[in-house]
Amino acid sequence: MSEGSIAGLDLHLPLSGTRPARSLEDAIRSLVSTGALPVGARLPAARALAADLGVARNTVADVYARLAAEGWLEARVGAGTWVAAFPAAASQAGTRPAAAPPFELRGGLVDASDFAFSAWSALARQTLAELPGTAFSYPPTAGVVALRQSLATYLARTRGVAVGPDNVVVGTGFGDLLSLVCRALRGRGARRIAVEEYGHERHRRIIAATGLEAVALPVDADGAVIEQLEGADAAAVVLTPAHQFPTGVPLSAARRRAVVDWARRTDALVLEDDYDGEFRYDRRSIGALQALAPDQVVYLGTASKALAPAVGLAWAVVPPAWRAEVLSQREAGGAAAAGIHQHVLARFIDAFAYDRAVRRRRAEFRTRRELLEGLLAERVPSASLHGLAAGLQCLVRLPADVREEAVVDAAARRGVAVQGLAEFRLGDGVAPAGIVVGYGAPSPARAERGLELFVEALEAAVEGR
Amino acid sequence: MSEGSIAGLDLHLPLSGTRPARSLEDAIRSLVSTGALPVGARLPAARALAADLGVARNTVADVYARLAAEGWLEARVGAGTWVAAFPAAASQAGTRPAAAPPFELRGGLVDASDFAFSAWSALARQTLAELPGTAFSYPPTAGVVALRQSLATYLARTRGVAVGPDNVVVGTGFGDLLSLVCRALRGRGARRIAVEEYGHERHRRIIAATGLEAVALPVDADGAVIEQLEGADAAAVVLTPAHQFPTGVPLSAARRRAVVDWARRTDALVLEDDYDGEFRYDRRSIGALQALAPDQVVYLGTASKALAPAVGLAWAVVPPAWRAEVLSQREAGGAAAAGIHQHVLARFIDAFAYDRAVRRRRAEFRTRRELLEGLLAERVPSASLHGLAAGLQCLVRLPADVREEAVVDAAARRGVAVQGLAEFRLGDGVAPAGIVVGYGAPSPARAERGLELFVEALEAAVEGR
Numbered sequence: 001m002s003e004g005s006i007a008g009l010d011l012h013l014p015l016s017g018t019r020p021a022r023s024l025e026d027a028i029r030s031l032v033s034t035g036a037l038p039v040g041a042r043l044p045a046a047r048a049l050a051a052d053l054g055v056a057r058n059t060v061a062d063v064y065a066r067l068a069a070e071g072w073l074e075a076r077v078g079a080g081t082w083v084a085a086f087p088a089a090a091s092q093a094g095t096r097p098a099a100a101p102p103f104e105l106r107g108g109l110v111d112a113s114d115f116a117f118s119a120w121s122a123l124a125r126q127t128l129a130e131l132p133g134t135a136f137s138y139p140p141t142a143g144v145v146a147l148r149q150s151l152a153t154y155l156a157r158t159r160g161v162a163v164g165p166d167n168v169v170v171g172t173g174f175g176d177l178l179s180l181v182c183r184a185l186r187g188r189g190a191r192r193i194a195v196e197e198y199g200h201e202r203h204r205r206i207i208a209a210t211g212l213e214a215v216a217l218p219v220d221a222d223g224a225v226i227e228q229l230e231g232a233d234a235a236a237v238v239l240t241p242a243h244q245f246p247t248g249v250p251l252s253a254a255r256r257r258a259v260v261d262w263a264r265r266t267d268a269l270v271l272e273d274d275y276d277g278e279f280r281y282d283r284r285s286i287g288a289l290q291a292l293a294p295d296q297v298v299y300l301g302t303a304s305k306a307l308a309p310a311v312g313l314a315w316a317v318v319p320p321a322w323r324a325e326v327l328s329q330r331e332a333g334g335a336a337a338a339g340i341h342q343h344v345l346a347r348f349i350d351a352f353a354y355d356r357a358v359r360r361r362r363a364e365f366r367t368r369r370e371l372l373e374g375l376l377a378e379r380v381p382s383a384s385l386h387g388l389a390a391g392l393q394c395l396v397r398l399p400a401d402v403r404e405e406a407v408v409d410a411a412a413r414r415g416v417a418v419q420g421l422a423e424f425r426l427g428d429g430v431a432p433a434g435i436v437v438g439y440g441a442p443s444p445a446r447a448e449r450g451l452e453l454f455v456e457a458l459e460a461a462v463e464g465r
Numbered sequence: 466m467s468e469g470s471i472a473g474l475d476l477h478l479p480l481s482g483t484r485p486a487r488s489l490e491d492a493i494r495s496l497v498s499t500g501a502l503p504v505g506a507r508l509p510a511a512r513a514l515a516a517d518l519g520v521a522r523n524t525v526a527d528v529y530a531r532l533a534a535e536g537w538l539e540a541r542v543g544a545g546t547w548v549a550a551f552p553a554a555a556s557q558a559g560t561r562p563a564a565a566p567p568f569e570l571r572g573g574l575v576d577a578s579d580f581a582f583s584a585w586s587a588l589a590r591q592t593l594a595e596l597p598g599t600a601f602s603y604p605p606t607a608g609v610v611a612l613r614q615s616l617a618t619y620l621a622r623t624r625g626v627a628v629g630p631d632n633v634v635v636g637t638g639f640g641d642l643l644s645l646v647c648r649a650l651r652g653r654g655a656r657r658i659a660v661e662e663y664g665h666e667r668h669r670r671i672i673a674a675t676g677l678e679a680v681a682l683p684v685d686a687d688g689a690v691i692e693q694l695e696g697a698d699a700a701a702v703v704l705t706p707a708h709q710f711p712t713g714v715p716l717s718a719a720r721r722r723a724v725v726d727w728a729r730r731t732d733a734l735v736l737e738d739d740y741d742g743e744f745r746y747d748r749r750s751i752g753a754l755q756a757l758a759p760d761q762v763v764y765l766g767t768a769s770k771a772l773a774p775a776v777g778l779a780w781a782v783v784p785p786a787w788r789a790e791v792l793s794q795r796e797a798g799g800a801a802a803a804g805i806h807q808h809v810l811a812r813f814i815d816a817f818a819y820d821r822a823v824r825r826r827r828a829e830f831r832t833r834r835e836l837l838e839g840l841l842a843e844r845v846p847s848a849s850l851h852g853l854a855a856g857l858q859c860l861v862r863l864p865a866d867v868r869e870e871a872v873v874d875a876a877a878r879r880g881v882a883v884q885g886l887a888e889f890r891l892g893d894g895v896a897p898a899g900i901v902v903g904y905g906a907p908s909p910a911r912a913e914r915g916l917e918l919f920v921e922a923l924e925a926a927v928e929g930r
Contacts, residue, residue, distance in 0.1 A: 129586065133578020
């Protein structure tokens, strides 16, 4: 056994003479899980560490690659290797679990590690140099004019949204805009809002914080059961028409017409959450519901899925009759999205870099979805994959005798985080057993292994192991 | 008279043969005010336009410089010349008044046109290249850890704030954090909050939107009259202790102790708005009130004054007992500041670029304040300049027989926007006549002329002209 220290980090690595790779791997894993190597700490170049330790360069490079695939480290060509943070729960809390890092396959998350940072960076630099000085002042309440113009053009072109720059309101994220529109509804005296029976618990908390009561609308094979809006006494409804979250069912054409009809008759508002409308794999996406009734529908989109949540930008297309109330709530709420980022995103869209980012992710996610489909058909034919070939997640329905908890636990034992459908349900009703698999969540380096491990866990749970 | 077109813009400029400079100046002014040359439109290089028009290069350069000094155009070395937007009101509404652009001297605004964009740009580029991929995901609710660490160090060093990274909560602006803390107060059952009798109407609207009732606290020569908090039945008070906005009075040492004592006795919260605590010209700033009672004071600061509002970042230092409630309201409100900007600001602070930006603005604002002081003493000795030698604005008290409206109108006729003290007052009480002069608002190129024009207007109003 020899001992070396990581160059510049002064960390001691006890290496076994016979199995240097294995002992180096174990040592780094242990240093990370104890926090001795903290999140974000940069590792020495493989060549330098190999020289320090007296091992072959490839030995170190292989160890780095394996640890990156497991999620302990992150590497980017030209930028080096560093200790990874976890995508969601762990980085939110700012802590790091001591156990092995999970493969993140929870629904609603999207990997941002392949963010087009160099394109963004170049445009940011150009934008900052060219903007007039006054552009660094407070952005207009509705958002920077250039961004509203870019978004109007983009949304009309890609999602068929009926929109001009004056209809667009920029926010810091979907939740920000959901809160804003709900406050505008409350400001006009609304008391109840319908939501799909499955969805994000966080969105329901945001709605509740505005003083609105959320009432559940069942979801069936045609999407949300619009008929049940009659008598629900709701001033608005939040829908995910393109790809119901998280079941993946699209809203049928008949239901689309029905909800527009309901909104017109009762002067209600439809909040169209188009969170993954850009990601459709089998054929061209159908257009936004908003185009059917621009006076009754608030269209909501975000840069978090196609670019990255850290961009901190989202948009609402608001009917003219609601614009003043929404902007007044924006003023009264104080929050506004960073003006600089608004200008950069405008140029990013105008340069078609946003389209390219969508296309790249779409290709990546399609591959993952096909992999999962193939693995399931081969290894667990009794489970079935549901939901449109679109978006960032799908629903795996379980055979009748298999409980969600059994699958979630089996996955957790393999370091894979997934959630049962019941976790997305509003209220205490009984949901058919299913597992939501967020295949957009893991980084490219880890997606394949994560999906394999999930299917292995599912297989074990189905076989009662 | 000859006619030329602005290169690439296809605009026709009728030029007088005898006074080409004057007619070019008039023509550009007219094209801008009619909107034919819209905000942000780039003008051809002086050399190119001179060649097109058949005049000397210096003729065009001089015209550009004069129009920039008047605020019609903006120029930056190496970046060109373009049609300027107005700093505040006009750009908020997205429209451009047809009249001559005002010299902006309203209180509470700060010029952002000298934003350190090249330093920011370089750090942004470096940050984007070096950040681990997971940093592009959703930022932690309280804010990016690196920024909270940088801010804790910076605030302790420059403002004496008693703070660790866990006390910091990042927001998109002062208004965002004010709303957040007020919602936390409401969440714990608070009904009333005291505010200084003078302040921003916008802040009062933000408070009212959270359901809290704002009650006015008088302001005298020692700052807010803390004694009147007894019996006010308020759960909290918002103060500007370093430099009362907009009167400029600092909170006396005795009152500082009194408000801390009141907060401890009644378990109330003090919201310390340190909006311009970094800008003190006569001697070193006194430290933040927060240090006297970190368990009772929420310290609030922003990057909008030292850097630019378009950065979209502000910070609160929150007592441990309030942290969970504030973060829970943050989650429920949906809004979060852009993660990328948080990382860039962290590096900007760590590289001391933030200190440099503060020093540069401080030197610039000191000069402006001294200029105003000198002009007043020389030309309108019956008016007096009040408020500590600090911050971004001061108060000019008027002689007994001069009405605020007369000065505001006389200034407006000269293209100068100022506001009377009465506009900042909560409620209908009578305020002593004064004019708030925001000397931080105009760009460096226009500050001197704007202040001169204001003093000229004041002189005219005092002399009853």
